[in-house]
Amino acid sequence: MREPAQMRLLPDGRRLHLHDGPIDLIIEAFGAASEVNAAYRAAAARFVTVLDELCGELSFLRQPARTGGPRAAGVIARRMVAAVVPYCERNFITPMAAVAGAVAEEILGSMTSAASLSRAYVNNGGDIALHLAPGERFLVGMVERPDRASLFGKVELHSTEPVRGIATSGWRGRSFSLGIADAVTVLADRAAMADAAATIIANAVDLPGHPNIARVPARDLAPDSDLGDRLVTQEVGELSSQEIAAGLDAGVVVADSLLAEGIRSAALRLRGETRVVGASAALDRFVASEKSSRSLIHA
C-alpha cells in the first residue's frame, strides 16, 4: 500500500520535515517569516512528485553510468547522471550514488527560486544542499558513525567560498559501501557532485583481501541493489595503525585525483584517524578544531 508523502514542521516550529519512501529531508530556511513560509510551501509542492519521478526510471538509474549513454528523463535523474559520469570510465558507479544529493539540490532550488532567503539547507540523510546569501555562513557538524550520534568535527562555510554541497559516505551508513571508511565527507559546489565523490572516495579507502574485513555480495543483502554481486563491507575487525594508514592512503590517492572543477575538499575518517585532502579554509578550520578537541577536559 503506497504511503502518501509526509510533510510537517518539526516540534521546534522551525524546521520542515519531508518524508516519502526512502527520502527523508530535514529543511530549514532563514529569512523573513513570509519568505520562509513561501520557501516551505515551494519545497512541499516540488517534493510530492519527486519519488514517483525517480521510480519511473529506476531500472535505468541502477545501471552503471557510461559516457554518451542514454539521457535520463527527469531533471533530478539528469543531475544524478551528470554527477557520476566523470567517474564512470575508471570506476563502477551508477547514478544512484548521487540520488540523495541530487534530491536535496532540487528541493533547495525550488525554495530559492520561490523566496528570498538569507540561508537555507536541505539535509537528505546527511547529504546536504546549502544556500548562503552574501555575507552569511553555516556551521555544519560532522558525524563519524550514523549509528552513534557524535560529532567528530565542525565545518564553518562562508558565502565567499564556492561550497554549497556536503555529502558523507561510509560502510556504516544507510547505503552499501565497497570500502572500509567510517566516513568520508566531501565539500563540493553542488550536493549531487559531493554525493558521487564521497561514494567514490569511500569505496577507495580499502585494504583489499584483508582477513578482518567481512564482505558480502550486495545482492545477498538487498536482491535489487544496484551493486549486484559486488562485495560490500559488513564488518571491519581489528586493524593495526599501519593498516589504518594504508587504507586511508589508498583513499587519499583517489581523493587527490578527484580534486578538480567543483570538488573542493574531503575529510577521510577511519578508526579515529582523519586525513584531509584539498584546500578549503573551512576544512582547515575543521582540522584545527579536531586538534584542539584533544585537550578538552569537560563534563
Next chain:
Amino acid sequence: MADDDAIRCDACPVLCYIKPGRTGACDRYANDNGQLIRIDPHVVLDRAVSRGDSVVPFLDRNREWDGNIVSGSDTFVTAIGAGTTYPDYKPAPFIISSEVQGVDMVTVVTEGIFSYCGVKLKIDTDRYLGPETNLVRAQGEPVGHVTTSEYGSQMLSLGGVRHLTGGSRREGTVTCETLLNLCDRKPVELTIDEGATVVVEAGKPPVVDGMREERMRVGCGSATIGMFAKQWQGKVDEVVVVDDHITGVLSEHQAGKLLGIPETGIEMKGRRSTPGRYFRVAEPGTAWGGTNIDDPLSILREFDPKIAWPKLRLLMVSTTGEQHAYFELDEGLRPVEKELPASLAESVARIKENCEPALSTVLFMAGAGGSLRAGVTENPVRLTHSVRDALTRVTCGGAPVYVWPGGGITFMVDVSRMPERAFGYVPTPALVAPIEFTLKLEDYAALGGYMDHVRPLDSILHGEGRRHLSANPENPWPLSGAKPARSDPRSDQ
C-alpha cells in the same frame, strides 16, 4: 531478481525486495520472517540530525502514548538525545515543568560529555582472572585494570580519563568504544595481562577463557562445610570442598568436630590456616572451585594408614557444586571413584541450588562537572548543594543513581536499568550520557535556575522524533515523592 525468501515491499514506489531480517532502502520497513513490518522510524536518524537541537525521547510509563496530553506525573522526559550545550554557558536543552501531586516540579534535561567516567565491572566468578592491578586490554589496548575482588566476584575498573585522553589516540578510541559497548549492553572481550580472556555483557553470565560461568559459589569451601555438615552426617565419612580461597575438610572442621565426625586420616596439600581450612591447595585457575585442578585427588596426599580404613567414603565437591566426585578407599587405602550415591547427590544439588546465577554487571560512573551544572543554574555550586541536601534528584536516562558522598556530583548507575541506546560519544574521546535533575519549581528558582526557559511538559509531547518507552518497572518513578532520597537508588520506591 527476487530471491525466494525476499518479500516485495509496496509501501512506496521503490518496491524493494527485502530479505528476511533486513530493511528496505528506507530503513523503515523490514522483513520479519516473511512479514512486512514497519519499524520505529525516527529514533536513530533524528538523534543524528538533532544533536544539540530539539528531539527528545520520552519515558512513558506503563503504556504506549495514546496521543493525548498525559498528566505530568506519568511522563518523564529523559535526556537521551537531548543534546548538550557544552561548552557554552547556556541553559540546558530542555527544562521541563510538570505538576506532581500539586507541586510544580522541574526536570532539567541534558546530555553530559564525560571525560571523567568509566565503568565498574562486577564479574561473578571464582575463576582466576588475573593479578590485582594488572592491565585489562581490549583489542590489545589498555582500557583499565583489575581491582580488589569482592565476595564471589572479580572486579574490573575500566575507562577513566587516563585511558580516554592520556594515552595514544588508539588507546583512547578503543577505551571509548569498549565503555560504550558495555554501557549499551553489548558483549565485549577483555584480556587481562598474565590472566584470562573474559567476555562480559551486562546482565549476562561471563565467559572466562571460553567457559561460560553458570553459578556463583555459595560460600568459600570452609563456609560450605559449615552450611552442609549436618546434611552429610551419617551419609559420608569425609567431605572436601575444593575452593581456590579456602578449601574445607569436614572431619577437621569445627562444624565436623561439633557433630562428632571422626578423624579420617586425610592429608591435604596446601597451607593449613585453622583446623579443616586450607589455603592454596592448588594454583588459581578456571577448573575446580577456581583452582587449576581437573583431578581433585591431586590435592590429597596419601591417607594416614594409622587412622584411615578401607571402604572409607569420600565426597569431593567444588563450592558451586558444578564439579563433584565420590570415592571409596580400597584395601590399600587408595581412593577409587564410584558412582555418587543418591543421598549425596541431593546435597550436591543443594549446593548448586544455593548458588545464584553468575552475571556480569556494569555500573557507569561519572562526575558532572562545572559546565554541565551551569546548564542547570547560573550558580553551579548551588546545584551540588541541592543534590547534597536531597532537594534535587539525579537520574540517568530515568534510572536511579547513587551519588557518591563528598564534593561534586559523582554518580553511579546500573546500565541495565537505563533505556537502550542511551549513550553516545564525542571524539575527544569522551562519553555522552543522559542526566536529569528533578526538583521543585520553587527550589529551582531559589538556586538560580533558568526560569524563563522552563517549558510545560505538554508543549513538547507532540510531534515526531519522540521515543516513547515504557518505564522500567524496577526503577522508582523519577517524579514520585516530593522529596527524593539522597543516595540509595532502591530506597524510594
